[in-house]
Amino acid sequence: MPQETDHRSNSVILNTPSKNFRGLKALNSLTNNGTEEFIDDRELAQRKAEAAAARRNEAAEWLRQMDHDAAEALPTEPSEEHFCQSLRNGLILCNVLNKVNPGAIPKVVEIPIIETEGAAQTAIQYFENMRNFLVAVGRMKLLTFEVSDLEKGGSSGKVVDCILCLKGYHEWRQSGGVGVWKYGGTVRITSFPKGSPSSLIGSESADESLDESESSQFEELLEYLHLSSEVALEESKVLTALTFLFDHFAIGLLQAYLTETNELDDFPLNTMVIDIVLRKAVKDLSGLLISQGNQVVEIPIIETEGAAQTAIQYFENMRNFLVAVGRMKLLTFEVSDLEKLGIFLKNTLKGNGKPLLKHEFLQSISKYIDKRSGFVSNDFSKFCVCGGKGKTMWNNINYSCEKTNVLDFQQKQLEELKASFHLTKLEVQQAHLAWEQELKKIVHHTKDLEVASSSYHKVLEENRQLYNKVQDLKGAIRVYCRVKPLPNEQPDEQSTVDYIGENGNIMIVNRHKQGKDARKMFTFNKVFGGNTTQEQIYVDTQPLIRSVLDGYNVCIFAYGQTGSGKTYTMSGPDITTKETWGVNYRALRDLFQLTETRKDFIKYEVGVQMIEIYNEQVRDLLVVDGSQRRYPYNSFFFSR
Numbered sequence: 079m080p081q082e083t084d085h086r087s088n089s090v091i092l093n094t095p096s097k098n099f100r101g102l103k104a105l106n107s108l109t110n111n112g113t114e115e116f117i118d119d120r121e122l123a124q125r126k127a128e129a130a131a132a133r134r135n136e137a138a139e140w141l142r143q144m145d146h147d148a149a150e151a152l153p154t155e156p157s158e159e160h161f162c163q164s165l166r167n168g169l170i171l172c173n174v175l176n177k178v179n180p181g182a183i184p185k186v187v188e189i190p191i192i193e194t195e196g197a198a199q200t201a202i203q204y205f206e207n208m209r210n211f212l213v214a215v216g217r218m219k220l221l222t223f224e225v226s227d228l229e230k231g232g233s234s235g236k237v238v239d240c241i242l243c244l245k246g247y248h249e250w251r252q253s254g255g256v257g258v259w260k261y262g263g264t265v266r267i268t269s270f271p272k273g274s275p276s277s278l279i280g281s282e283s284a285d286e287s288l289d290e291s292e293s294s295q296f297e298e299l300l301e302y303l304h305l306s307s308e309v310a311l312e313e314s315k316v317l318t319a320l321t322f323l324f325d326h327f328a329i330g331l332l333q334a335y336l337t338e339t340n341e342l343d344d345f346p347l348n349t350m351v352i353d354i355v356l357r358k359a360v361k362d363l364s365g366l367l368i369s370q371g372n373q374v375v376e377i378p379i380i381e382t383e384g385a386a387q388t389a390i391q392y393f394e395n396m397r398n399f400l401v402a403v404g405r406m407k408l409l410t411f412e413v414s415d416l417e418k419l420g421i422f423l424k425n426t427l428k429g430n431g432k433p434l435l436k437h438e439f440l441q442s443i444s445k446y447i448d449k450r451s452g453f454v455s456n457d458f459s460k461f462c463v464c465g466g467k468g469k470t471m472w473n474n475i476n477y478s479c480e481k482t483n484v485l486d487f488q489q490k491q492l493e494e495l496k497a498s499f500h501l502t503k504l505e506v507q508q509a510h511l512a513w514e515q516e517l518k519k520i521v522h523h524t525k526d527l528e529v530a531s532s533s534y535h536k537v538l539e540e541n542r543q544l545y546n547k548v549q550d551l552k553g554a555i556r557v558y559c560r561v562k563p564l565p566n567e568q569p570d571e572q573s574t575v576d577y578i579g580e581n582g583n584i585m586i587v588n589r590h591k592q593g594k595d596a597r598k599m600f601t602f603n604k605v606f607g608g609n610t611t612q613e614q615i616y617v618d619t620q621p622l623i624r625s626v627l628d629g630y631n632v633c634i635f636a637y638g639q640t641g642s643g644k645t646y647t648m649s650g651p652d653i654t655t656k657e658t659w660g661v662n663y664r665a666l667r668d669l670f671q672l673t674e675t676r677k678d679f680i681k682y683e684v685g686v687q688m689i690e691i692y693n694e695q696v697r698d699l700l701v702v703d704g705s706q707r708r709y710p711y712n713s714f715f716f717s718r
């Protein structure tokens with residue numbers, strides 16, 4: 079049976095929460111006496127309207143500051159209808175956008191207020207401005223809205239979001255365009271209206287921005303995301319770390335919310351509140367990613383229509399967030415990772431079957447954080463404890479460990495190289511010392527050799543002088559006598575040689591004479607008998623060849639009557655066999671041999687002439703063509 083009173087209605091709502099609770103209807107709790115309290119739709123709607131009005135007022139105020147027409151058209155606190163009507167022609171929005179981003183809309187259609195022209199013309203101009211505005215905003219990747227949102231029944235909150243987003247972008251540009259900027263849809267928990275904690279639930283229109291500490295958290299998270307995308311970490315580790323970081327962020331947000339607001343001290347928290355806060359965290363993070371200009375993602379308004387609806391919206395938020403992160407080509411994670419957090423929190427909140435009070439819940443959060451810290455590596459936990467500074471992270475995450483290991487390895491190699499270098503240096507120094515000592519020995523030895531060489535040359539000179547002195551002593555002019563053997567058919571008793579002495583004497587006998595006239599004695603330096611070989615003839619001549627190379631003039635010639643054997647002795651009967659070579663060939667052979675042995679310190683030039691003196695005529699025997707055969711004649715020189 080339907081209940082008519084509020085109190086009785088509360089009882090009915092308690093029985094069918096999914097159908098009758100909206101928004102903060104989920105924020106129910108058990109009182110000490112076991113009765114239930116809840117916030118009704120009217121109060122919730124009133125608070126949402128207040129929050130939306132505050133945001134609308136801020137948007138209107140900013141438009142008034144930016145544009146003269148807006149200052150005239152918009153009051154400081156316009157109604158929703160007045161607000162939409164003033165902006166409907168797009169003129170204010172286009173002018174403001176051109177001031178924020180000059181040239182964004184090249185042509186703004188001034189709308190004449192001529193009612194008589196008819197609704198059709200006005201609608202066309204209105205549409206052109208609005209279309210230009212929305213296209214330009216879209217290009218700037220800011221939050222946008224539908225034209226229909228300015229009509230009755232449209233979502234004016236989206237228009238407000240767009241304007242506040244534009245405002246945030248403008249302020250960010252004016253501050254130098256450095257770092258991140260925030261748009262109007264974010265939540266600032268520290269400025270949460272006192273006495274109305276539930277207003278957070280409808281905070282898609284909450285007119286707040288992040289405070290510095292939360293901004294820092296966001297930036298650190300983004301920094302981590304960016305850094306992670308550049309580092310080839312093992313994916314599972316990254317996901318674990320990222321999930322942990324996000325959890326930490328979400329929990330941190332919840333902690334901050336609960337810590338900052340006093341109204342929930344005695345207000346039992348249930349799973350729905352936690353869900354909502356977590357979704358807000360996702361939404362805010364998504365919004366921040368959007369504000370980076372990467373992707374405009376429409377964040378659905380969180381309207382808790384029961385568990386199923388909550389799950390859908392929750393998933394939608396998460397999907398949007400992950401899509402945004404994915405499009406930014408950052409590392410991402412699975413929805414299930416965050417759901418684990420929700421499941422854990424819900425289980426924690428259930429406690430012993432009753433919702434926890436604020437301080438109990440904070441204890442649970444601490445417990446959760448401690449437990450989550452154990453899920454990831456100690457290094458990453460250190461990073462989280464340190465506050466998420468990028469530098470700290472680089473030093474602590476696994477990649478840094480690997481990098482450190484590589485650096486350690488390289489350091490070790492460097493030390494080994496240094497040790498090896500020192501060792502090599504010592505060896506080089508030792509080799510250098512040994513080489514210096516060896517060099518000294520060589521220098522000393524060379525000096526000895528120089529002395530020896532000098533002495534040798536002295537001795538050699540003495541020897542040369544003595545040698546040639548011996549040749550002089552042997553006689554500057556030496557006359558040798560060679561006896562031509564008798565032909566085989568001629569008997570020995572017909573020879574004119576009677577006796578050949580050892581000291582160069584030869585006795586010639588004339589068989590046709592008698593007495594002492596029959597024999598005559600002749601004396602030479604040496605007499606060679608008929609059996610003397612060519613080599614034996616040359617033995618006495620050979621020393622003179624060395625004297626020639628020592629600078630002495632030597633002349634060897636044969637003298638005798640025709641057929642006496644001059645040619646035989648000087649040239650030899652057969653030059654093709656060395657044994658029969660005469661004096662000339664043997665002398666030339668020795669000349670060239672000595673020249674070869676002395677080539678390192680003396681260069682000789684050898685010349686040859688062959689002449690004939692016959693009938694007091696001198697002829698060149700080496701001339702083959704008959705020209706200039708007689709003296710003076712050409713000379714042929716050979717040198718080696």
Ligand SMILES: Nc1ncnc2c1ncn2[C@@H]1O[C@H](COP(=O)(O)OP(=O)(O)OP(=O)(O)O)[C@@H](O)[C@H]1O
Binds near residue numbers: 561
């Ligand atoms: N010691 C010797 N043993 C054997 N045969 C010899 C000897 N001396 C010369 N004859 C021979 O005697 C001949 C004449 O010798 P060779 O031509 O050398 O004389 P020659 O003095 O040069 O004469 P010419 O003045 O006319 O040129 C040659 O047949 C040569 O072989």
